[in-house]
Amino acid sequence: MNPSDASSTSRVHVSLGERSYSIAFSTGELGSKVVETIQSLGPVSHLVIIADQAVEPHVLTIQQSLRKLELRQNTIFVQSGEGSKSVALIADLWNQMLDAKTDRASVVVAVGGGVIGDLAGFAAASYARGLRFLQIPTTLLAMVDSSVGGKTGINLPKAKNMVGAFWQPSAVIIDTDTLDTLADREYRSGLAEIVKYGVILDQQFFQFLEANADAILKRDPICLRHIIVRSCELKAQVVEQDERETTGLRAILNYGHTFAHAIEAATAYGQLLHGEAVAIGMNMAARLAVQLGMFTNEETQRQLKLLQRFQLPTEFSESTPAKLWSLMQHDKKVELGQLHFILPTHIGHVERRSGVTQAQAIEAIHVTER
Amino acid sequence: MNPSDASSTSRVHVSLGERSYSIAFSTGELGSKVVETIQSLGPVSHLVIIADQAVEPHVLTIQQSLRKLELRQNTIFVQSGEGSKSVALIADLWNQMLDAKTDRASVVVAVGGGVIGDLAGFAAASYARGLRFLQIPTTLLAMVDSSVGGKTGINLPKAKNMVGAFWQPSAVIIDTDTLDTLADREYRSGLAEIVKYGVILDQQFFQFLEANADAILKRDPICLRHIIVRSCELKAQVVEQDERETTGLRAILNYGHTFAHAIEAATAYGQLLHGEAVAIGMNMAARLAVQLGMFTNEETQRQLKLLQRFQLPTEFSESTPAKLWSLMQHDKKVELGQLHFILPTHIGHVERRSGVTQAQAIEAIHVTER
Numbered sequence: 001m002n003p004s005d006a007s008s009t010s011r012v013h014v015s016l017g018e019r020s021y022s023i024a025f026s027t028g029e030l031g032s033k034v035v036e037t038i039q040s041l042g043p044v045s046h047l048v049i050i051a052d053q054a055v056e057p058h059v060l061t062i063q064q065s066l067r068k069l070e071l072r073q074n075t076i077f078v079q080s081g082e083g084s085k086s087v088a089l090i091a092d093l094w095n096q097m098l099d100a101k102t103d104r105a106s107v108v109v110a111v112g113g114g115v116i117g118d119l120a121g122f123a124a125a126s127y128a129r130g131l132r133f134l135q136i137p138t139t140l141l142a143m144v145d146s147s148v149g150g151k152t153g154i155n156l157p158k159a160k161n162m163v164g165a166f167w168q169p170s171a172v173i174i175d176t177d178t179l180d181t182l183a184d185r186e187y188r189s190g191l192a193e194i195v196k197y198g199v200i201l202d203q204q205f206f207q208f209l210e211a212n213a214d215a216i217l218k219r220d221p222i223c224l225r226h227i228i229v230r231s232c233e234l235k236a237q238v239v240e241q242d243e244r245e246t247t248g249l250r251a252i253l254n255y256g257h258t259f260a261h262a263i264e265a266a267t268a269y270g271q272l273l274h275g276e277a278v279a280i281g282m283n284m285a286a287r288l289a290v291q292l293g294m295f296t297n298e299e300t301q302r303q304l305k306l307l308q309r310f311q312l313p314t315e316f317s318e319s320t321p322a323k324l325w326s327l328m329q330h331d332k333k334v335e336l337g338q339l340h341f342i343l344p345t346h347i348g349h350v351e352r353r354s355g356v357t358q359a360q361a362i363e364a365i366h367v368t369e370r
Numbered sequence: 371m372n373p374s375d376a377s378s379t380s381r382v383h384v385s386l387g388e389r390s391y392s393i394a395f396s397t398g399e400l401g402s403k404v405v406e407t408i409q410s411l412g413p414v415s416h417l418v419i420i421a422d423q424a425v426e427p428h429v430l431t432i433q434q435s436l437r438k439l440e441l442r443q444n445t446i447f448v449q450s451g452e453g454s455k456s457v458a459l460i461a462d463l464w465n466q467m468l469d470a471k472t473d474r475a476s477v478v479v480a481v482g483g484g485v486i487g488d489l490a491g492f493a494a495a496s497y498a499r500g501l502r503f504l505q506i507p508t509t510l511l512a513m514v515d516s517s518v519g520g521k522t523g524i525n526l527p528k529a530k531n532m533v534g535a536f537w538q539p540s541a542v543i544i545d546t547d548t549l550d551t552l553a554d555r556e557y558r559s560g561l562a563e564i565v566k567y568g569v570i571l572d573q574q575f576f577q578f579l580e581a582n583a584d585a586i587l588k589r590d591p592i593c594l595r596h597i598i599v600r601s602c603e604l605k606a607q608v609v610e611q612d613e614r615e616t617t618g619l620r621a622i623l624n625y626g627h628t629f630a631h632a633i634e635a636a637t638a639y640g641q642l643l644h645g646e647a648v649a650i651g652m653n654m655a656a657r658l659a660v661q662l663g664m665f666t667n668e669e670t671q672r673q674l675k676l677l678q679r680f681q682l683p684t685e686f687s688e689s690t691p692a693k694l695w696s697l698m699q700h701d702k703k704v705e706l707g708q709l710h711f712i713l714p715t716h717i718g719h720v721e722r723r724s725g726v727t728q729a730q731a732i733e734a735i736h737v738t739e740r
Contacts (some may be wrong), residue, residue: 087461094533096455098700100524103613114448126496129523129534130614153499156468163464164499244500330468 001246005202012229014236016168016243023147023172023232025225029138030058030175031065037134037171038069038107045105047073048097050120050294052080052112055138055360058178059111062136074100080115080273082264085154087163093123107132107170108122113139113186114146114274118164121152125167138178140190141275144197144231147172149239149253160261166244174232176224189210189275191216191310196282199303200255203348205230206306213309252350255342256281259365262327266319279312288356288364299347321365325358382599382608384518386538386613393602400428400506400545401435407479407541408439415475417443418467420490422450422482424666425508428548429481432506444470452634452644452725457533463493466554473686477502477540478634483509483556484516485626488534491522505539508548510560511645512722514567514601517542519609519623529697529700530631536614538658544602546594559645561586561680565653566723567604568623569673573718575600576676583679626651627713633698635708638688658726658734659713669717671719691735695728 021158038044047066051059059075065071066272076096078084079089097106108131110120117135125134137143151233153164179187198206208226211215235253242250259281264272272280286303289295309316328339338354345351382393396403408414417436421429429445446466448454456588467476478501480490487505494503519731523534549557568576578596579586585593605623612620629651634642642650656673659665677684686694698709708724715721 045739075495087457087464091457094526095528098529101699125531126535129521129536148738151499156464158465159468162498163496165496166499329471 007183012232012236014168015240016150017151019168019243020130021169021171023174025224025229026173026175027221028177030173030178031061033173033175034062034134035065035068036135037173038066038071040109041132041134041170043105044069044071045103046072046108047103047107047109048100048102049073049109049111050093050116050123051075051077051110052116052138054076054080055112055181057135057176057181058138061108062111074102076100078112078119079118080113082113082115082155082160082175084208085113085119087154087156090119090122090126091155093119094127097123097127102127102131104128104131107134109134109136111138112135112142113137114142115289117142117146118152118161119154121146121150121167122154124154124163125165130167132170135172136178137172137174139182140179140192141273143174143228144190144235145193147174147248148232148235150243150268158265160264174228176221176228179219179224186273187219188217188310188312189273191276192279192282192312194231194309195303195306195310196253196255196278197231199282199344200252200342200350201234201238201348202230203346206347210306213306217310231343248352251340251352252342255350256283256285257342258328258339258341259284259324261267262324263316263319265327265330266323271318273314276313279307279310280314280316283307283314283343284364285343288341288360289345291360291363292353292356293344294351294353295344299344302347303344312318315367315369316365321362322358324365325361328361360369379613379714382606383416384538384600385610386520389613391539391541393544395599396543397591398545398547400543400548401431402564403543403545404432404504405435405438405508405544408436408441410562411477411502411540413475413505414439414441414477415473417441417477417479418472419443419445419479419481419488420463420493421445421447421480422486422508423447424450425482425548425551427551428506428508430483430536432479441684442471444472446470447483448489449580450483450485451527452485452530452583454485454533455489456645456733457526458522460489460492460496464497467493467497472497472501474498474501477504477610479504479506481506481508482512483507484512487512487516488522488531489524490539491516491520491539492534493523495522495535500537502540503537505542506548507542507544509552510549510557510598511563511643513598514605515562515563518602518605519620520613525676528635530634544547544598546591546598549589549594556643557589558587558680558682559643560680562645562652562677564601564671565673565676565680566623566625566648567601569652569714569717570622570712570720571604571608571718572600573716575604576717580676583676587680604688618722621710621722622712625720626655628698628709628711629654629694631661632694633686633689634695636694641688642683646683649677649680650686652686653677654734655711658711658730659715661714661730661733662726664723665714665716665723669714672717673714678723685737687737691732692728694735695731698731
């Protein structure tokens with residue numbers, strides 16, 4: 001893999017039949033890209049921008065550029081943080097959209113991280129039984145994760161992402177300049193999902209991450225563009241083959257997530273960033289795979305080292321393993337009463353395993369001294 | 371049209387590609403049909419029956435028959451009435467489904483009228499991003515309306531059906547015996563939608579309704595089966611060509627509904643049954659069509675007479691026409707700022723019209739003495 005190839009890629013196509021769309025990559029051209037994209041959508045009556053308050057400067061750029069189109073626009077600011085993915089907040093959004101006279105030819109423009117994308121995406125999916133929406137992710141995590149796949153939703157008090165829809169965006173715009181103001185901790189949280197793509201699908205990409213860890217941490221523009229584009233390509237390959245998570249293939253993207261969701265639930269979605277929980281979850285999943293004789297200790301260490309190099313947490317001891325096990329039973333991947341784990345066989349490949357016992361899971365959760 | 375043909379039809383197929391499904395018709399065989407249908411769905415982990423308290427005897431039949439399958443089952447009873455289609459109630463359903471350990475291989479079984487179907491359908495569409503659901507309509511209105519088309523949803527305080535999803539059932543079972551306990555007023559409300567199919571699509575069917583009005587009011591089994599099957603066939607023809615209401619064709623099913631939704635909103639969805647509001651709306655729409663020179667006075671009278679023969683209301687004077695006009699502007703059929711009306715050109719055919727002025731609409735709303 002030559003990083004300069006991917007860094008010059010300006011578009012990744014996600015092929016989903018009549019629900020296909022493109023991800024456009026740019027650097028410092030957000031305003032013109034947004035105008036171009038909206039113009040490509042056909043008749044539009046009105047725009048509802050749903051945005052994270054924290055990215056207000058980017059929202060101003062978007063609003064100003066869109067004024068050229070002489071369309072009525074409304075902006076609704078939402079706080080980022082998992083707490084916003086609530087029934088109360090989605091109900092508030094629906095009512096605000098109605099007050100803004102949102103109609104079936106309106107387009108929802110989501111500007112922010114994963115929380116905003118999930119929330120605005122579900123608002124778009126459910127308002128008037130479905131509106132078009134344009135996604136503008138402004139965190140590394142959202143760029144490489146929620147920009148591909150159409151998963152939208154909210155949390156219930158006892159379960160994350162339990163309510164929602166598969167709802168594909170009409171287009172996605174990723175402008176790396178929007179990362180300029182992203183805090184380092186948030187940035188590193190995004191790196192956890194990027195490491196995940198290497199472990200589940202692409203050993204070469206994993207090697208690239210190892211070889212360029214310093215440049216990546218320093219946000220080197222060429223490296224940055226490469227890892228985002230490659231992550232989107234990898235995720236698109238999976239989603240194209242299993243859009244609605246029915247064949248089991250798409251489940252591989254949940255590597256580390258069964259543990260991560262339980263950890264997030266145990267901390268009331270507050271303390272850890274999603275990518276941090278995923279980093280911990282990947283480490284636990286690797287340990288579980290070792291226990292089951294699927295994966296080596298050496299590879300577990302190799303994954304651990306890369307996560308640590310990206311300054312990500314890899315252990316969790318603030319809840320009892322038994323509590324986490326119980327929370328996992330609420331995971332929506334539980335199917336026919338069976339909890340499935342995605343576990344690595346080697347770096348670059350994972351498999352789906354059921355029949356994991358409580359004792360085995362608890363052993364993997366326990367902090368191990370090595 | 372020979373009524374005995376349709377009355378012996380046991381199945382109507384709704385062709386929607388990978389979302390195709392069948393409506394099975396039966397008389398007094400609900401229990402065995404439900405078992406047969408669930409068995410045809412592939413692996414099922416668990417059943418969530420969401421049912422109207424008022425049809426408890428039918429629910430008991432279903433529960434008992436399903437016990438043969440040795441599947442875990444939970445039943446959630448909901449009050450019928452538009453008031454149940456609220457954000458609070460859907461949130462309550464989501465949480466109850468989670469507590470019942472509903473997973474992605476669960477099947478939602480909706481037993482009741484339109485309100486239950488809309489609510490349970492949206493719960494199925496949104497829980498875990500989409501579960502299979504089996505619809506068992508137990509009112510005439512739900513049998514001929516919500517059993518075809520996949521519209522699900524809830525109301526916002528200021529707008530009916532504003533939040534929801536297009537979510538096709540996996541199967542529908544219509545057993546006419548479930549109508550035995552249906553109150554006459556509810557039964558007649560269903561007849562309004564049946565008259566609608568005649569006006570918008572099938573002059574012969576309209577003539578059949580005129581010629582057999584007495585038998586229909588007496589719930590003659592052969593007539594009853596015929597009018598339900600024919601209504602489902604007509605609706606399926608439309609939905610198959612425009613599943614998501616994008617080409618404009620499906621909008622013809624909304625004949626009378628722009629007025630009806632405003633009337634229902636003005637009475638806080640409480641006073642009139644949906645079919646009653648539709649009967650009034652059809653009469654107003656016909657008057658509007660006459661004003662616009664599209665439709666004759668004679669045909670308006672013919673429609674009026676049939677509605678009156680079915681003892682349906684045809685006028686509404688409990689709100690000002692200006693108030694109704696204002697409420698119509700919130701209708702989700704408003705597109706690109708334009709309110710569209712579905713208006714008849716003759717009995718058996720309607721067209722979509724925009725550009726109706728406030729004065730014209732108000733004139734059509736006013737009670738006219740003839």
